[in-house]
Amino acid sequence: MLNITALLESIRESPYRDNVVVAPHTGRLTFASDISLGQSVTGPTGLWKEKAGTLLAILERERNPKPITALEKGEICALHSELEGQFVQAGTAIATIRHMLTREEVEHIILQQTLHLFAAPERAKYYFIPEVDKKMHASDEPSVKVHPGMELFIMSRMKREVHLNYTGPAGIIYAVYFKHNENIDAGAPLVGICTSEQLPEIQEVIARIKTEWK
Amino acid sequence: MIDNNIEKRIQALHERLIYLKDIFAGKHEDSASLLEERLESFQQRMNAAFVFDPYTDMAALEDLFSYVERRLDNTITPMDRVRIVRHPQRICLRDILENVYDNYTEVGGQDEYSLDPSMLIARAVITRHRGKKTYQQSVMVIGQEKGHGAEYRNGGSVKPWGNAKAMHYMLVAETEGIPIHTYVFTPGSYPIEDYPGAAQQIARNLYGMAGLRVPVIAVFSEGGSGGAEAISLADRRLMLSHGYYSVISPEGAAAIEGHIRPGQRATTKLIEHCASNLHITAQDNLEFGYIDRVIQEPPLGARPWHFEFFRLLRQEVIRATDEVIISTRSLPLLRGLALKRHGSPKADLENLYIRWALSGHSKKRLVDLRQKKFLGLSTSAISDNRPWHTKMWAACVDYVTQPWNSFKYDFYRKHQRKIKVIMEEVDNEWESLKNKLWAPLGKVLQKFEVKKPENYGEQLTTLSTWNHDTRIKRWKYLSPRYKIDQAVTCPNSAEYGCMDLWGPDLFGEFAGVCSYCGYHFPMEPEWVVQNVFDDGSVREFNAEIEARNPLNFPNFSERIAKAQEKNGTRSGCKTFEARIDDIRLVVAMLMGTFRGGSVGAAEGYKFMEAANFALKKRFPFLAYVHGTAGMRIQEGTHALIQMPRCTVAVRRYIEAGGLYVVLYDTNSFAGPVASFLGCSPYQFAVRSSNIGFAGPGVIKETTGIDIPPKYHRSTQALSRGHIQGIWDRRQIRTNLKQALRTIGGRNLYYR
Numbered sequence: 001m002l003n004i005t006a007l008l009e010s011i012r013e014s015p016y017r018d019n020v021v022v023a024p025h026t027g028r029l030t031f032a033s034d035i036s037l038g039q040s041v042t043g044p045t046g047l048w049k050e051k052a053g054t055l056l057a058i059l060e061r062e063r064n065p066k067p068i069t070a071l072e073k074g075e076i077c078a079l080h081s082e083l084e085g086q087f088v089q090a091g092t093a094i095a096t097i098r099h100m101l102t103r104e105e106v107e108h109i110i111l112q113q114t115l116h117l118f119a120a121p122e123r124a125k126y127y128f129i130p131e132v133d134k135k136m137h138a139s140d141e142p143s144v145k146v147h148p149g150m151e152l153f154i155m156s157r158m159k160r161e162v163h164l165n166y167t168g169p170a171g172i173i174y175a176v177y178f179k180h181n182e183n184i185d186a187g188a189p190l191v192g193i194c195t196s197e198q199l200p201e202i203q204e205v206i207a208r209i210k211t212e213w214k
Numbered sequence: 215m216i217d218n219n220i221e222k223r224i225q226a227l228h229e230r231l232i233y234l235k236d237i238f239a240g241k242h243e244d245s246a247s248l249l250e251e252r253l254e255s256f257q258q259r260m261n262a263a264f265v266f267d268p269y270t271d272m273a274a275l276e277d278l279f280s281y282v283e284r285r286l287d288n289t290i291t292p293m294d295r296v297r298i299v300r301h302p303q304r305i306c307l308r309d310i311l312e313n314v315y316d317n318y319t320e321v322g323g324q325d326e327y328s329l330d331p332s333m334l335i336a337r338a339v340i341t342r343h344r345g346k347k348t349y350q351q352s353v354m355v356i357g358q359e360k361g362h363g364a365e366y367r368n369g370g371s372v373k374p375w376g377n378a379k380a381m382h383y384m385l386v387a388e389t390e391g392i393p394i395h396t397y398v399f400t401p402g403s404y405p406i407e408d409y410p411g412a413a414q415q416i417a418r419n420l421y422g423m424a425g426l427r428v429p430v431i432a433v434f435s436e437g438g439s440g441g442a443e444a445i446s447l448a449d450r451r452l453m454l455s456h457g458y459y460s461v462i463s464p465e466g467a468a469a470i471e472g473h474i475r476p477g478q479r480a481t482t483k484l485i486e487h488c489a490s491n492l493h494i495t496a497q498d499n500l501e502f503g504y505i506d507r508v509i510q511e512p513p514l515g516a517r518p519w520h521f522e523f524f525r526l527l528r529q530e531v532i533r534a535t536d537e538v539i540i541s542t543r544s545l546p547l548l549r550g551l552a553l554k555r556h557g558s559p560k561a562d563l564e565n566l567y568i569r570w571a572l573s574g575h576s577k578k579r580l581v582d583l584r585q586k587k588f589l590g591l592s593t594s595a596i597s598d599n600r601p602w603h604t605k606m607w608a609a610c611v612d613y614v615t616q617p618w619n620s621f622k623y624d625f626y627r628k629h630q631r632k633i634k635v636i637m638e639e640v641d642n643e644w645e646s647l648k649n650k651l652w653a654p655l656g657k658v659l660q661k662f663e664v665k666k667p668e669n670y671g672e673q674l675t676t677l678s679t680w681n682h683d684t685r686i687k688r689w690k691y692l693s694p695r696y697k698i699d700q701a702v703t704c705p706n707s708a709e710y711g712c713m714d715l716w717g718p719d720l721f722g723e724f725a726g727v728c729s730y731c732g733y734h735f736p737m738e739p740e741w742v743v744q745n746v747f748d749d750g751s752v753r754e755f756n757a758e759i760e761a762r763n764p765l766n767f768p769n770f771s772e773r774i775a776k777a778q779e780k781n782g783t784r785s786g787c788k789t790f791e792a793r794i795d796d797i798r799l800v801v802a803m804l805m806g807t808f809r810g811g812s813v814g815a816a817e818g819y820k821f822m823e824a825a826n827f828a829l830k831k832r833f834p835f836l837a838y839v840h841g842t843a844g845m846r847i848q849e850g851t852h853a854l855i856q857m858p859r860c861t862v863a864v865r866r867y868i869e870a871g872g873l874y875v876v877l878y879d880t881n882s883f884a885g886p887v888a889s890f891l892g893c894s895p896y897q898f899a900v901r902s903s904n905i906g907f908a909g910p911g912v913i914k915e916t917t918g919i920d921i922p923p924k925y926h927r928s929t930q931a932l933s934r935g936h937i938q939g940i941w942d943r944r945q946i947r948t949n950l951k952q953a954l955r956t957i958g959g960r961n962l963y964y965r
Binding site: 025046047048050061063064 | 699700701702703714716920922923
């Protein structure tokens with residue numbers, strides 16, 4: 001069984017993610033004039049992430065200058081300035097951006113590794129069957145137990161309603177990812193299930209993240 | 215304790231003072247402070263009960279206000295007029311409905327409970343007398359409303375569905391046979407693409423109004439670009455003396471002229487400069503001929519308490535409607551006398567009753583007069599450098615070709631079909647008889663026939679024949695960029711992982727199309743001219759018509775000259791006759807390389823002439839829009855008027871039975887899309903092109919809405935129902951031929 005506390009500790013030891021920026025193809029490299037070691041950079045911004053991140057370098061091949069921009073917010077922790085003006089091969093590391101993990105990202109990592117996600121088989125609206133729905137509303141704490149083959153959802157699309165059975169390990173519904181009367185895309189998670197033994201540990205770790213993580 | 219009446223009059227003077235200060239924005243401070251000082255002093259004396267004859271003093275103070283307003287009225291600049299029409303104290307449509315008409319019922323919704331509260335529609339009544347008889351005349355009143363609930367009126371900026379509502383009620387008026395009075399109070403249309411789409415709906419309105427069979431009278435107060443045009447293609451266009459009518463707001467023009475980036479503001483000086491150079495006033499537009507009459511407003515503009523002005527406005531709209539009705543009468547002598555009587559300023563129109571209904575013949579004449587009125591506008595804004603004999607021929611050609619065309623198409627073609635049918639039947643009979651007679655002889659000859667041995671060896675050893683390889687010689691025209699040894703990155707490379715493309719390949723063999731994702735890079739207009747139409751079939755006409763600088767906009771003549779030199783053409787529109795596999799057609803091409811493809815008077819004239827030429831020759835008419843950025847702002851209303859003018863030309867062509875197809879390439883925006891292009895029932899786009907009303911920057915600036923990337927992409931336009939299909943550039947010729955054959959029918963002419 002996964003040791004969640006150990007997982008959190010390992011994240012706490014290195015609460016960041018290093019993204020190595022590599023040359024997408026061969027070419028002559030010129031670093032952006034205002035880029036230096038330790039500098040903060042931003043990833044794509046805008047409502048649709050339509051604005052490119054901080055310009056890191058220009059890679060020119062066949063008289064075609066191509067900008068290389070930061071794909072994530074962070075700080076430049078390694079900069080290979082010795083490559084300035086050099087012809088580099090595809091895959092050559094140019095810089096490393098250290099992205100400090102946010103609280104949501106840490107929660108996401110832990111839940112992703114501990115929960116079993118039950119995905120929507122097709123784009124539709126999803127509801128719990130009435131019995132499960134009542135139990136879900138009755139308690140704030142995760143308490144609804146599921147087991148393989150159990151009738152769990154009603155999948156509603158246009159005027160067609162189909163009952164859906166749960167498949168996966170037995171456990172408790174820890175997280176619900178769909179909302180009432182909202183369409184869910186095929187493949188998107190509907191619920192996250194954890195074993196009853198893991199539940200107290202997950203709850204404790206998540207509570208710790210929420211209070212301690214800045 | 216101040217008398218209630220005096221207190222009200224003091225309050226009114228306060229409002230007049232605020233108005234005066236607002237519209238002059240810091241100018242004439244001495245006059246404003248004088249009035250303020252006198253008003254304060256009077257009020258203090260009133261509070262202290264030091265005034266013995268308050269009514270006399272009050273009248274003297276009001277006279278002083280009136281005197282100062284009259285004096286300052288002579289100093290008003292064009293930008294002051296812009297501030298006047300935008301001021302909350304300015305009269306608005308509800309005031310007009312209350313004071314100009316005798317009664318009215320709103321039919322387009324009420325207050326905020328409306329499809330679009332900025333578009334107000336009402337059935338109104340005007341009462342007139344003849345002798346002891348009283349007549350009630352109904353009109354459909356349509357216009358933008360800015361006040362009386364300004365929080366939901368959107369400043370008179372009408373959304374596409376508001377314009378659709380206006381068009382709907384215009385058609386209702388047509389069904390009911392009542393005149394339409396439109397009042398233009400808009401800074402511009404709300405530039406969103408949601409169905410029915412800002413541009414496409416304005417185009418539909420213009421197209422519809424070009425053929426309305428009831429009198430239409432338009433009154434301009436704030437005539438902001440396309441939003442104004444959506445309801446102003448009228449038989450008579452009146453304008454309030456302190457209003458403006460412009461191709462773009464002075465702020466918008468300043469942003470373009472000053473190359474202002476999003477988020478920055480143009481300087482006040484530049485805005486004033488643009489307002490002045492755009493010639494937006496009523497007097498300017500009267501001189502240009504785009505306005506028929508100016509209605510004089512009180513000093514510093516009409517406000518809701520100017521009841522005398524409403525009386526004048528009532529007289530003018532009645533006069534205009536009467537004149538339109540009279541002008542459709544068939545007897546010239548009676549028409550002339552009646553027009554003279556109504557035109558007199560002394561005419562008492564309240565007691566002169568004219569029936570506002572039209573006979574079938576008069577309706578036809580009404581539409582014809584309206585269309586000809588617009589077709590004849592802005593001729594002085596172009597340079598016609600055609601040789602004198604060409605001009606003479608153009609002037610006389612109708613007299614020669616009209617009878618011939620009538621004979622050819624209306625008489626001969628009709629009978630030709632009948633003869634053809636008979637001849638086909640005779641031919642079939644003859645073929646059948648011939649086969650019967652030759653059958654015995656054919657059997658004998660078959661026995662002596664020598665068969666050629668088939669070369670199976672070659673067929674088995676050769677995979678394909680290189681004689682038909684058209685890879686290299688596929689295109690007759692190659693972009694000049696074909697010669698540049700450079701790799702090019704596809705804009706979709708991040709999304710689809712497209713590899714870099716080698717320039718000579720991309721702009722040569724690939725016709726500017728990414729071989730990984732199919733993205734179409736913009737190509738030169740010449741690419742289509744030479745690669746789509748048959749070799750040597752392109753014959754340009756009206757090439758001598760030259761774009762110029764009719765408003766003497768500063769530094770613009772040099773810019774036009776530069777564009778002419780760069781493109782080797784005299785205007786941004788090239789009109790020519792061409793063939794595709796022997797299908798003859800007329801093409802008007804708007805070139806994005808000539809000042810962004812903006813349309814001015816010369817381009818409009820050439821487009822209109824091309825539509826006329828296609829009409830006379832009974833050819834299909836293709837508008838190939840390589841690119842257009844909108845109407846050319848430096849030409850002011852000379853450019854703006856091309857919207858209704860060219861739409862009228864297109865309507866006449868379509869009504870006569872012509873097949874009008876539009877093909878968009880690269881970027882097509884604003885005025886042209888919102889008029890003579892958007893009104894086509896058959897609009898297609900080359901892949902990766904962008905089509906819309908306003909660009910992302912303008913949408914953000916005017917509405918505050920962030921629009922998603924690729925909002926204007928042709929695929930989006932297709933999803934919204936604005937266009938009918940998307941074509942690959944390499945397939946334009948094939949698709950065009952198919953469209954002409956299938957939509958145009960056997961004769962490429964669907965009636």
